Amino acid sequence: MIPAEPVKFYQVGSFAAGNRLLPAELRTVQADASRANSLTSGHRACQGCGEALGARYVLDAAMRATDGALIAVNATGCLEVFTTPYPETSWRIPWMHSLFGNAPAVATGVAAALEARGRSDVRVVAQAGDGGTVDIGFGTLSGMFERDDDVLFVCYDNQAYMNTGVQRSGATPPAARTATTEAVGPEPGNPFGQGKNMPALAMAHGLGYVATATVAELHDLEVKVVRAMEYRGARYLHVLVPCPLGWASEPADTIRVARLAKESGLFPVFEAERGEVTRVSSIRHRVPVENYLALQGRYRHLFGADGTVARPDIVGRIQALADANIARYRLLEGAEP
Amino acid sequence: MLRQIEGSRAVADTVVACRPEVVCAYPITPQTHIVEAVGAAVKSGALAPCRFINVESEFAAMSVAIGASATGARAYTATASQGLLFMIEAVYNASGLGLPIVMTLANRAIGSPINIWNDHSDAMAVRDSGWVQLFAETNQEAADLHVQAFRLAEELSAPVMVSMDGFLLTHAVEQVDVPIQAEVDAFLPPYEPRQVLDPADPASIGAMVGPDAFEEVRYLVHLRQLQALDRIERIAERFAETFGRRSGGLITRYRSEDASVVVVALGSIVGTLKDVVDALRERGERVGVIGVTTFRPFPHAAIAEATGNAERVVVIEKALSPGVGGILSTDVAYAIADAKRRVATVVAGLGGRAITERSLLALLDDALAGRLEPLEFLDLDRGVAEHQLARLADVRRSGAIPENILRDIGVTGFAPHLGVPR
Numbered sequence: 001m002i003p004a005e006p007v008k009f010y011q012v013g014s015f016a017a018g019n020r021l022l023p024a025e026l027r028t029v030q031a032d033a034s035r036a037n038s039l040t041s042g043h044r045a046c047q048g049c050g051e052a053l054g055a056r057y058v059l060d061a062a063m064r065a066t067d068g069a070l071i072a073v074n075a076t077g078c079l080e081v082f083t084t085p086y087p088e089t090s091w092r093i094p095w096m097h098s099l100f101g102n103a104p105a106v107a108t109g110v111a112a113a114l115e116a117r118g119r120s121d122v123r124v125v126a127q128a129g130d131g132g133t134v135d136i137g138f139g140t141l142s143g144m145f146e147r148d149d150d151v152l153f154v155c156y157d158n159q160a161y162m163n164t165g166v167q168r169s170g171a172t173p174p175a176a177r178t179a180t181t182e183a184v185g186p187e188p189g190n191p192f193g194q195g196k197n198m199p200a201l202a203m204a205h206g207l208g209y210v211a212t213a214t215v216a217e218l219h220d221l222e223v224k225v226v227r228a229m230e231y232r233g234a235r236y237l238h239v240l241v242p243c244p245l246g247w248a249s250e251p252a253d254t255i256r257v258a259r260l261a262k263e264s265g266l267f268p269v270f271e272a273e274r275g276e277v278t279r280v281s282s283i284r285h286r287v288p289v290e291n292y293l294a295l296q297g298r299y300r301h302l303f304g305a306d307g308t309v310a311r312p313d314i315v316g317r318i319q320a321l322a323d324a325n326i327a328r329y330r331l332l333e334g335a336e337p
Numbered sequence: 338m339l340r341q342i343e344g345s346r347a348v349a350d351t352v353v354a355c356r357p358e359v360v361c362a363y364p365i366t367p368q369t370h371i372v373e374a375v376g377a378a379v380k381s382g383a384l385a386p387c388r389f390i391n392v393e394s395e396f397a398a399m400s401v402a403i404g405a406s407a408t409g410a411r412a413y414t415a416t417a418s419q420g421l422l423f424m425i426e427a428v429y430n431a432s433g434l435g436l437p438i439v440m441t442l443a444n445r446a447i448g449s450p451i452n453i454w455n456d457h458s459d460a461m462a463v464r465d466s467g468w469v470q471l472f473a474e475t476n477q478e479a480a481d482l483h484v485q486a487f488r489l490a491e492e493l494s495a496p497v498m499v500s501m502d503g504f505l506l507t508h509a510v511e512q513v514d515v516p517i518q519a520e521v522d523a524f525l526p527p528y529e530p531r532q533v534l535d536p537a538d539p540a541s542i543g544a545m546v547g548p549d550a551f552e553e554v555r556y557l558v559h560l561r562q563l564q565a566l567d568r569i570e571r572i573a574e575r576f577a578e579t580f581g582r583r584s585g586g587l588i589t590r591y592r593s594e595d596a597s598v599v600v601v602a603l604g605s606i607v608g609t610l611k612d613v614v615d616a617l618r619e620r621g622e623r624v625g626v627i628g629v630t631t632f633r634p635f636p637h638a639a640i641a642e643a644t645g646n647a648e649r650v651v652v653i654e655k656a657l658s659p660g661v662g663g664i665l666s667t668d669v670a671y672a673i674a675d676a677k678r679r680v681a682t683v684v685a686g687l688g689g690r691a692i693t694e695r696s697l698l699a700l701l702d703d704a705l706a707g708r709l710e711p712l713e714f715l716d717l718d719r720g721v722a723e724h725q726l727a728r729l730a731d732v733r734r735s736g737a738i739p740e741n742i743l744r745d746i747g748v749t750g751f752a753p754h755l756g757v758p759r
Contacts (some may be wrong), residue, residue, distance in 0.1 A: 010463035013679060045414060051674070056707070064601075066457070068536055069536050070536060071406065071408070071536065075545075080543075080545070081545055084541055084543075084544035085544070085545055085549060086544040086546040086547065086549075087544070087550075089541035089544060091539070091541045092539060093536070093537075093539050094534040094536055094539045095534075095540075095541045095542070096404070096534055096542040096543050096544075097406070097542070097543035097544070098400060098403050098408055098427070098430050098434070098542075098543055099400070099426055099427060099430055101396070101426075102396060102397065102400035102403075102427060104405075105392065105396070105397035105401050105404065106398030106400050106401070106403050106404035107402050107404060108392075108397075108400075108404060109359060109390075109400065109401035109402060109403060109404025109405035109406070109407075109408070109412070110360070110404040110405065110407070110408045110534060111389075111408060112359045112388040112390055112401065112404075112410070113358065113359055113387055113404065113405040113410035114408060115386070115406075116358040116386045116387060116388045116405075116410050117358065117386075117410060118386065122536055139392070139393060139394060139396070140397045140400060141395070141452055142393065143392055143393030143397055146393070147390070147391070149390075153567055158509070181691060182474065185406075190534075215589050222501045264624055290758075307680075308753070336381055
């Protein structure tokens with residue numbers, strides 16, 4: 001049996017979670033007044049941006065783990081555009097953007113230079129959206145994985161090309177409406193049976209550490225970053241980051257949507273070492289997928305005007321995907337009754 | 338020390354003497370021997386602490402060099418042809434970021450049709466990328482230019498590409514005085530980056546620049562190139578002082594001072610042209626050669642001065658801009674007065690076709706007699722072309738042009754299903 005990941009917050013009997021009552025060493029990095037503020041305020045992300053939130057937690061946790069000896073490489077995308085409109089920058093860490101599809105290779109170069117210059121104490125994080133990871137950056141990412149270069153690669157997955165106006169990517173889920181998978185015709189939205197399972201592909205490279213996380217459980221995300229930085233070689237972290245613009249969800253619902261992605265089983269949260277799943281975050285309050293879908297305008301074509309399911313056939317197929325994840329990753333074992 | 342050595346090996350040994358800290362390699366003919374030899378030096382420990390990275394594509398090769406250079410390491414790679422095109426997005430990026438990467442380009446044609454032999458199509462494809470582009474005439478110069486390239490790149494904070502003709506130079510074995518370590522160390526100071534990724538002094542590199550500043554940024558890239566013109570000459574002089582031989586510089590001139598016909602060319606063909614000029618001079622003809630060592634930035638003033646007295650300027654180029662003609666000749670014409678009357682373009686040696694002394698002699702005889710068309714194709718078999726044109730007019734599904742032509746000219750053993758070595 002795969003061990004279930006213990007909940008990392010002080011719990012008050014619901015999803016509300018306390019940090020203050022935890023022992024000091026277990027509290028979140030963000031709760032620490034001396035956190036790095038790697039991605040500082042004043043950037044130009046949309047309201048409720050999951051990526052900005054995730055990146056802030058990831059990098060501050062990595063800064064904590066490396067005692068401030070960190071260099072970040074960024075692919076082209078929202079995170080790059082909203083943080084560095086010349087002559088401003090929101091980065092308080094050494095940060096570099098080169099191109100859309102080469103962040104893994106640039107990070108390899110940074111790591112190689114650090115090694116050649118005797119600075120292996122400085123660590124490297126590379127980050128990209130799902131397009132920069134599963135599509136245009138996949139070749140360089142696979143090469144970096146295969147060589148086991150000393151880089152933590154973080155994918156902030158919002159499931160489409162949001163920066164260019166919400167076009168489909170290889171990470172767009174079935175039935176989702178994007179600008180290039182219109183909600184028209186008998187099979188509206190993105191086709192079923194397509195898309196890449198990037199965490200599984202990363203695991204297939206035999207990486208020392210692969211993990212998934214969502215911005216609904218930010219403490220879990222921090223812990224995984226810290227754990228990843230304990231390894232040398234290539235590591236992969238896949239973070240689900242809802243995008244209010246592209247998902248047509250309320251900015252105030254970003255955390256809720258991310259949580260329901262996990263609690264429905266659509267987005268399994270787990271850790272893997274050397275290609276084997278070693279820990280899963282159990283579903284705590286299982287919900288049907290329609291609870292997750294109904295919050296997002298990109299699935300509006302599946303619902304009627306009164307909010308009831310208008311396409312039970314399609315919702316049923318999505319539910320089947322969630323059920324398959326639940327069975328595959330044993331997401332209900334260890335769940336609360 | 339003079340050694341009988343393959344051009345690739347001479348360049349590899351020279352690069353090793355330049356003490357690169359990160360070298361990345363992806364195989365493509367005809368540059369492979371260079372990175373293989375550098376890789377062996379790294380593997381042996383002779384180049385410690387240099388890192389040698391076997392990447393999965395040329396796009397990654399240039400990207401690894403970008404990351405390494407931005408982190409303060411001296412970075413080197415080599416490529417050719419399709420490889421250069423595959424990395425072209427990163428080629429532009431390296432220049433925009435002002436990273437002093439040095440890259441060898443073993444000049445090779447670009448397909449389709451796939452062709453592994455020499456011409457200059459690859460170098461021409463990146464002429465507007467903001468890289469300094471140097472062309473070697475000989476293997477001695479190819480080796481020497483690399484030492485100068487690292488110094489130039491790091492002084493300018495700009496990447497430098499050293500072109501050497503694929504096979505004609507890379508695979509030619511001849512005597513080369515390979516620069517020795519002590520002399521290279523005296524000539525090439527350690528790399529001191531202008532900007533570096535450093536946790537002690539965090540910088541954001543590669544920010545987005547909008548219409549408010551983009552033109553100024555590009556203008557400064559242009560100025561940097563113009564500054565390079567001056568530095569290239571000074572570095573070549575300094576090189577001559579240290580190593581006791583002349584290499585590099587903007588242009589080379591051979592018997593051109595009083596010439597009525599001056600030939601302008603890039604790379605190893607300049608050597609052949611010198612022999613042709615000698616032969617014509619013995620006949621009393623006033624001809625000369627100008628070799629363009631520095632193609633980017635383009636030495637307009639030096640070309641104008643060197644061609645000032647010539648009645649005809651014949652530009653021989655191993656590249657073609659379809660629908661236009663010459664590429665180098667466009668730059669030459671821009672440099673000299675009355676270009677329309679005086680400049681002729683000769684496209685020659687595409688895809689490795691040998692440019693023979695005999696053809697060049699006939700060509701220059703035509704030039705001396707004022708018989709050259711504005712655009713000539715050396716040794717072009719017009720009959721073959723016309724046969725294919727007739728076929729195209731005759732049959733809609735007329736088949737692939739390269740295969741048709743190979744059949745027409747009777748190339749035996751041609752089996753496209755067996756593929757061609759990359």
